[in-house]
Amino acid sequence: MIELDQITKQYPGQAMPAVDKLFLSIPKGEICVLVGPSGCGKSTILRMINRMIEPTSGIVKINGDDVTRTDPDQLRMGIGYVIQQIGLLPHRTIAENIAVVPRLYKWPKGKINKRVDELIVMMGLDLEKTRGKYPAQLSGGQMQRVGVARAMAVDPPIMLMDEPFGAVDPIARTHLQDELLRLQKEIKKTIVFVTHDINEAIKMGDRIAIFDAGKLVQFGTPEEILTNPINEFVEDFIGRDRVVKKLNLYLAEDAMQPIGCVVKGNELHTVAQKMKDAHVRVAFLLNEEGKACGQITVSDTEEFGRDIEGLRKRVLRTEKAFVQTTTPFPDALSLLLEYDTDYLGILKGEELCGMLSFKGIRKHVYRKEGE
Amino acid sequence: MKWENFRFALFEKAPEALWEHSLIVVITITLAILISVPLGIFLSRPKFKKFGLVTLNILNLLQAVPGIAVIALALPILGLGMEPAIVALMFQSLLPIVRNTIAGLLGVSSDVKEAASGMGMSQRRILIEVELPLAVPIILSGIRTATVYVVSMGTLASLIGAGGLGNLIMGGLSLFRPEYLLVGAGLGALMAIFLDRMINYLEQRITPPSMGAE
Numbered sequence: 001m002i003e004l005d006q007i008t009k010q011y012p013g014q015a016m017p018a019v020d021k022l023f024l025s026i027p028k029g030e031i032c033v034l035v036g037p038s039g040c041g042k043s044t045i046l047r048m049i050n051r052m053i054e055p056t057s058g059i060v061k062i063n064g065d066d067v068t069r070t071d072p073d074q075l076r077m078g079i080g081y082v083i084q085q086i087g088l089l090p091h092r093t094i095a096e097n098i099a100v101v102p103r104l105y106k107w108p109k110g111k112i113n114k115r116v117d118e119l120i121v122m123m124g125l126d127l128e129k130t131r132g133k134y135p136a137q138l139s140g141g142q143m144q145r146v147g148v149a150r151a152m153a154v155d156p157p158i159m160l161m162d163e164p165f166g167a168v169d170p171i172a173r174t175h176l177q178d179e180l181l182r183l184q185k186e187i188k189k190t191i192v193f194v195t196h197d198i199n200e201a202i203k204m205g206d207r208i209a210i211f212d213a214g215k216l217v218q219f220g221t222p223e224e225i226l227t228n229p230i231n232e233f234v235e236d237f238i239g240r241d242r243v244v245k246k247l248n249l250y251l252a253e254d255a256m257q258p259i260g261c262v263v264k265g266n267e268l269h270t271v272a273q274k275m276k277d278a279h280v281r282v283a284f285l286l287n288e289e290g291k292a293c294g295q296i297t298v299s300d301t302e303e304f305g306r307d308i309e310g311l312r313k314r315v316l317r318t319e320k321a322f323v324q325t326t327t328p329f330p331d332a333l334s335l336l337l338e339y340d341t342d343y344l345g346i347l348k349g350e351e352l353c354g355m356l357s358f359k360g361i362r363k364h365v366y367r368k369e370g371e
Numbered sequence: 372m373k374w375e376n377f378r379f380a381l382f383e384k385a386p387e388a389l390w391e392h393s394l395i396v397v398i399t400i401t402l403a404i405l406i407s408v409p410l411g412i413f414l415s416r417p418k419f420k421k422f423g424l425v426t427l428n429i430l431n432l433l434q435a436v437p438g439i440a441v442i443a444l445a446l447p448i449l450g451l452g453m454e455p456a457i458v459a460l461m462f463q464s465l466l467p468i469v470r471n472t473i474a475g476l477l478g479v480s481s482d483v484k485e486a487a488s489g490m491g492m493s494q495r496r497i498l499i500e501v502e503l504p505l506a507v508p509i510i511l512s513g514i515r516t517a518t519v520y521v522v523s524m525g526t527l528a529s530l531i532g533a534g535g536l537g538n539l540i541m542g543g544l545s546l547f548r549p550e551y552l553l554v555g556a557g558l559g560a561l562m563a564i565f566l567d568r569m570i571n572y573l574e575q576r577i578t579p580p581s582m583g584a585e
Contacts, residue, residue, distance in 0.1 A: 052489060077491030087486025091504050101490050150490070160489075 002026040002049060002158065002190065007058035009044050009214075017056070018044045020214040027207070028157075029188040035201040036211035037237070042194045045211075046160050049192060050079045062158065077104050080151030080159035080189075084166040086143050088135035094120070094146050095131045101153045119149040124179065141172030148180070152187075159191045166195070177203060198238050202226070202245055210234055223249050243365065247329035252346050255364035256325070256354035259345075262286055263296070268308050268315075272301035282343045284352060285315050292345050292352040294318045322347050323356065329365075332356055377550040384539055385554055391453070392535035392562065395525045399457050400518050403464040408510065410465075411472025412498065423473060430466040438463060438524040446531050456533035460524055464517035471513025475506025508578045515570040522563040526555070536562075 003026070009019040019041040026032045034042040047053040048060055051072040060067045067075055088097050095116045102112045120127050123145040135143055144164060151159055165173040181204065184191065195201055201208050202222045209219045210233075218230045226246040229235040238245065260280030263271045265287060275283050275298055285294040294315035304311040322345040323332045335344055336358055346354045414423040433441075441459045449455030479502045487497045529537025539555030542548070 050489065052485075073491045073493050075491070076489055081486070081489035083482065083486060083489065085480075085482035085485075087480070087482040087484075087489075089483060089487070089501055090480075100487075100492070104491055104496075147486075 001028045001063060002192065003059075003061040003064075004045065004048070005059045005061065007045070007048060007055045007060065009041070009048065009053065010056045016214065018214050019048075019055070022058070022214075022216055024209060024216060024219065026190065026192060028190050030206035031184060031191040031193055031204050032207045032209065033193045033195060033201040033205035034209050034211060035195055035198060035205075035237075036217075038196055039213075040211040041214040042196075042211050043162055046162055046192055046194050049158075049160055050076045050081060052076075077101060077154070078156050078158075080156045080161075082144075082147050082151045082159065082161040082164040084163040086135075086147040086167075088143060088146060088150070090135055093132050093134060094125075094138070097135065097146060098150045098153055100150060105154055107154075115153060119153060122183070123149045125149075139172075140168045141176065144168055144172075144176060148176075155187075157190060159189050161191060161193045163195055164193070165200070166197075180204070199245065202248060210237060212237075222246075244330075246365065247333065247361075250329045250364060251325065252323045252327045252329070252332050252344075252356050253325040253354075255329075255356055255360040256346050257357060257360055259284060259352065259355050262292075262352070264288075265312075268296075268311055269306075271296050271311075272298075275301070282355065282357075284345050284355070286352070291350060292322060292347065295321060295341065295343055295345060297341070297343070321345065322352075324348070325353065329361060333361065372550055376548050377554070380539060380543075380548070380551045380554040384542075384551070385536075385558060388534065388536050388539050388555065389558055389562075391533070392522075392525055392537075392559070395453060395457060395460065395528060395533060395535055396518065396521050396562075396566070399460045399464060399521050399525075400514065402457070403461050403468055403517055403521075404514060406461075407465050407468035407513075408472050411469045411510075412476065412503075414469070415473045415476040427466075427470060427473070430469055433462055434466045436463075439527050439530075442524075442527050442531055451532040453528075453533040456525075456528035456531055460521050460528065463524060464521050467513040467516040467520070468510065469513075471516075472506065472510050475509030475513075476502050478509065479505045508574050511570055511574045511577075515567055515574070518566050518570060519563045522559060522566060526559055 004022050004024040007019055007022040008017050010017040022045065024045075034045060036042050044053055048055050049062075049067070051067055054068075089100070095113075098116045098119055099112045102115060107115075116131075117127055120130055125142060125145055130138070130142070130146075135146070138146065144167075148164065151161075165176045168176065177200065193204055195204075205222055207220065208222055208225055210217045210225065212233055218225055218234050223246065225234065226238060226242045226249070229238060229242065235242070260278040261271075261274050261283035263274060263283055263285055265285065267274075268285075271283050275281070275296075281298045283296045284292050285296060287293045295318045296311065296315050300311060300314050304314065318339055318341060321335060321339045321341060323335060325346055325348050332344055336342070342358045344356045345352050346356055410426070413419055414426055441463055442456065445455045445459035449458055483501060483505075484497060487501050488494075492500070525535055526537035526540055529535055529541050536555045536559045539551045539558075543551030543553075543555060
């Protein structure tokens with residue numbers, strides 16, 4: 001756990017302190033995102049944790065220990081540090097770059113090599129091709145992977161990341177974000193993550209701290225902040241589309257409803273009656289292998305009546321109108337709009353396990369909003 | 372021009388002169404490196420940056436004094452012989468090395484230094500493992516400039532009895548023997564070119580692959 005207690009940083013010659021009497025407690029094993037417009041002091045705060053910058057007053061504690069009691073170099077060796085500019089050593093190979101901190105800890109050579117290989121693979125880089133290369137021979141995205149690998153080399157419990165993905169192209173950024181989130185599920189590090197991009201903050205953060213002019217404006221989970229922005233500044237900062245942004249926080253399974261009615265291919269003529277009996281407005285069609293391959297709504301049956309082949313064609317039009325349990329709401333909404341339908345089947349792997357409706361999404365978001 | 376004179380200059384006089392000249396160059400440059408590189412490192416540290424400009428100006432002034440004047444000035448203070456010549460030449464060769472050391476060290480990207488420091492490398496370690504290796508190509512290029520300079524200025528050192536290729540040139544001038552002059556100047560030029568290429572090769576070798584390639 002990282003605690004900032006009454007931290008103030010006043011740069012000489014500036015009227016306003018860069019950070020003003022900040023109290024912030026960052027829980028263990030979570031990603032805490034510091035976000036705000038440029039110049040709000042978020043990077044300064046991050047850099048006070050590993051003493052790259054010393055506060056003018058106040059105490060920074062890691063697991064209850066005042067950081068100023070540890071030698072700054074020793075302290076930094078135990079904290080992963082990733083910066084936007086990456087800062088790989090240009091005259092060292094990728095393997096040597098990752099080995100910097102293990103070497104500071106004087107690990108034996110064999111252990112270092114093993115760990116370096118492990119990290120290169122973990123970051124999704126080609127081991128044989130990457131090991132002996134120099135940083136300038138890699139793309140921006142690959143370099144930042146090495147940057148993250150280097151920070152994780154000695155498996156530090158805390159990682160500080162200062163706009164780590166700010167300089168890579170959008171596609172590589174999305175990949176890096178997804179991979180960090182996937183890794184975090186296993187490694188459970190305490191990560192302090194600085195960004196100016198609210199979307200990145202919502203995506204990455206277990207908790208978000210929003211800053212303005214050196215002051216903490218709001219601290220909470222992405223859901224709390226999107227639901228109850230504390231003031232106009234936060235409202236502006238997260239944008240008018242905050243409810244749309246909030247959709248990113250939910251997965252299809254959150255609003256899953258049970259399926260009332262399924263039919264096989266040879267039972268299409270009975271579907272209207274079946275739906276009526278089950279009091280549902282949608283049924284799903286299963287093929288011979290029992291896999292879901294389309295949906296039938298009440299209006300479909302009314303439109304086609306006894307024209308079973310017409311109905312079958314209509315059903316197969318929605319062959320791909322399915323989502324996984326872990327599909328986020330925005331993707332599901334996109335599918336709903338694409339197929340001009342009110343319902344989507346939810347699959348767990350290959351198996352149909354429930355359905356998602358437009359109304360269900362609306363209710364789920366509204367209920368959360370009203371809480 | 373007489374072949375006889377030419378032969379005499381080349382085979383009888385030149386070997387000793389060349390040896391003395393090499394000695395002057397090697398000792399001068401070694402001393403200059405030993406003084407300039409630490410001075411450059413010192414002046415590039417954040418705490419002492421403010422002295423950097425002053426020192427560079429002083430060295431610039433030293434550099435502006437014509438070589439022959441420096442050697443002439445060395446005579447009354449340091450006397451005759453090789454040692455005073457070396458001291459005089461050394462003062463003149465400090466500037467390019469100090470200047471390039473400072474430029475090389477300050478040219479190391481602050482991102483790299485920030486990352487190194489953020490990983491827990493001490494300032495000393497950063498200097499030895501990061502800054503100096505990255506600055507070496509530029510420092511070497513300063514050494515190259517200084518070396519070429521000392522080879523050519525070294526010919527003047529014979530005026531205060533230091534020997535070297537200057538002896539051949541001065542001898543040729545006073546005895547009206549153009550052959551001596553040619554041999555002395557020609558060997559001096561060859562030596563300068565050879566050293567220049569050699570150090571240049573070294574620079575290329577130690578610049579990490581792909582650095583500066585883009």
